[in-house]
Amino acid sequence: MVDGNTLLAVLCVTMVMSLADRDVCHDVTVVGGGIGGTYAAWKLRHHELNIGLYEFSDRLGGRFYTYRFPEAPDIPIELGAMRYLTQKTNFSGDLSSLQKELPFIVSDDNASLSDQTISEFFSKYLSDEAIEMVTNILKFNSHNPTAAHVLHFMPENFNVDVYMTISEGIQQLPEHLVKQFIGASRNHSVHTNHQLISITRNSVDGYTLGFMQTVTSDGKTSPTSQFISVCSHRVILTVPPPALLQINLETLQQRHILSTLKTLNYHVGVKVFLLYDYPWWRDHLIKSDIDSLNSYDSLHKCPKLKNQYSNYYDILHSGYTDNRYDEHIRPTLISDLPIDMTLDFGISNRTGRAVLLAAYSVHDLWSELQKNGEKLNLGHHSVSTEVVRHAHMYLAKLYNINMTVIPTPTAGVISHWDQYPYKEAFSTSKTGVDKETVWRTIHKPSAVDNIFIASGSYSKRTSDAWSEYCLEAVEGIISTYFGNN
Numbered sequence: 001m002v003d004g005n006t007l008l009a010v011l012c013v014t015m016v017m018s019l020a021d022r023d024v025c026h027d028v029t030v031v032g033g034g035i036g037g038t039y040a041a042w043k044l045r046h047h048e049l050n051i052g053l054y055e056f057s058d059r060l061g062g063r064f065y066t067y068r069f070p071e072a073p074d075i076p077i078e079l080g081a082m083r084y085l086t087q088k089t090n091f092s093g094d095l096s097s098l099q100k101e102l103p104f105i106v107s108d109d110n111a112s113l114s115d116q117t118i119s120e121f122f123s124k125y126l127s128d129e130a131i132e133m134v135t136n137i138l139k140f141n142s143h144n145p146t147a148a149h150v151l152h153f154m155p156e157n158f159n160v161d162v163y164m165t166i167s168e169g170i171q172q173l174p175e176h177l178v179k180q181f182i183g184a185s186r187n188h189s190v191h192t193n194h195q196l197i198s199i200t201r202n203s204v205d206g207y208t209l210g211f212m213q214t215v216t217s218d219g220k221t222s223p224t225s226q227f228i229s230v231c232s233h234r235v236i237l238t239v240p241p242p243a244l245l246q247i248n249l250e251t252l253q254q255r256h257i258l259s260t261l262k263t264l265n266y267h268v269g270v271k272v273f274l275l276y277d278y279p280w281w282r283d284h285l286i287k288s289d290i291d292s293l294n295s296y297d298s299l300h301k302c303p304k305l306k307n308q309y310s311n312y313y314d315i316l317h318s319g320y321t322d323n324r325y326d327e328h329i330r331p332t333l334i335s336d337l338p339i340d341m342t343l344d345f346g347i348s349n350r351t352g353r354a355v356l357l358a359a360y361s362v363h364d365l366w367s368e369l370q371k372n373g374e375k376l377n378l379g380h381h382s383v384s385t386e387v388v389r390h391a392h393m394y395l396a397k398l399y400n401i402n403m404t405v406i407p408t409p410t411a412g413v414i415s416h417w418d419q420y421p422y423k424e425a426f427s428t429s430k431t432g433v434d435k436e437t438v439w440r441t442i443h444k445p446s447a448v449d450n451i452f453i454a455s456g457s458y459s460k461r462t463s464d465a466w467s468e469y470c471l472e473a474v475e476g477i478i479s480t481y482f483g484n485n
């Protein structure tokens, strides 16, 4: 995987080259450097095209955003996405009954795991490149005799609802994709600090894209007055819906397109991370103990995110699914503390400091509290003292201890995703919206134009709450309109 400095060096060189080359028209311009945009660029890297990837901020990853406290640099903190859900079999998760269950374990197409190789199993759910990537990351041997064989490697607390994380932080994934994209051809380029504001059809080459140069200071990105125009034959837009709605593009103004673009509800998703001199919480019993939702470390490669508390609906027993509103289910509410979820992010091997995700919350409360009090430390993401005070109030309730027992954190960060280019952390489609229609209408909004919109919010799942949905949208567009290479 590429480290931050290497990536920066690659980007700077690319930037210089591309500025000198501005009169070259891109074959494809990908707008948005999140996982959707970087994946699209990566998928097209061997198509012998001139591809430009443009990103609003100075950072690649979008809502894949890994932060590190300087005082605990070896603990990646995820301000946005943090895990993958990997449940594709009917295995109970109880390793002690593995031998008994083995003959009956099937993938979700009802094929026995013992009758398929791990490659066959993966190929049902992933593209060839994704299989290669997963195999590289997880170090599974894809030639294992059967897919069932892999289950023997699962750690002891392996669970049905398996969340996987990436050892050096989830932002490594888009960074790694971009490194390979750049390495695949001299014709590829990456341009950070470019905000797309308009697209117009031009008579000769296809489209003229209007960008404002932006500057990022202390993690905050703002536009400058410098306008840059870029020519491109085809355009893939992977920006979040609120940013998409602000792009001046005639096609998007058509009534049926505009009304479909607006079929979304937006949802709060706030994370509050606190850094302490020691993991004080490990000395106390947890009021609500939901071990079954524990994240785990795959072959000890990933951070151990130990679930401390979650008031989520009891998803295991409710049969929670994507179409939960259609099914007759009865979820159980475990608690109503507004911290929603608390995770132990671990202790730094280098400094001994400990990181707690005090709240991963869907409550507006935290954004309101953030407006009050002093900043605890330097930096755009610094948490306010009021957030800390309230977090401690709720953590005291959670652990059933006196608030004074909780030590003062030495640092803290909060992410709330409520500024441009986001409006909230996630969107989901409004009730009654037909997902197929949304996908058909939006992914190529004009029959005559080569402009594509790849977003989980307008995919067949109509949500960007899980990144796999935007990846599916990218896959759909590339396989239909760009062919395989």
Ligand SMILES: Cc1cc2nc3c(=O)[nH]c(=O)nc-3n(C[C@H](O)[C@H](O)[C@H](O)COP(=O)(O)OP(=O)(O)OC[C@H]3O[C@@H](n4cnc5c(N)ncnc54)[C@H](O)[C@@H]3O)c2cc1C
Binding pocket: 031, 032, 033, 034, 035, 036, 037, 054, 055, 056, 057, 060, 061, 062, 063, 064, 079, 080, 081, 082, 083, 084, 194, 195, 196, 197, 238, 239, 240, 243, 244, 269, 270, 271, 417, 421, 425, 426, 454, 455, 456, 464, 465, 466, 467, 468, 470
């Ligand atoms: C708090 C939180 C927790 C989450 N947890 C998970 C999780 O555990 N697992 C999971 O799979 N998913 C999770 N998600 C969802 C996941 O992060 C998203 O589905 C995914 O990152 C969306 O990727 P994207 O590339 O479509 O958009 P984004 O990541 O939003 O990327 C869009 C990019 O476009 C850029 N951009 C915007 N406007 C412009 C413009 N005008 N010009 C140029 N560039 C522009 C932005 O700066 C950004 O970099 C979480 C999200 C949040 C916020």
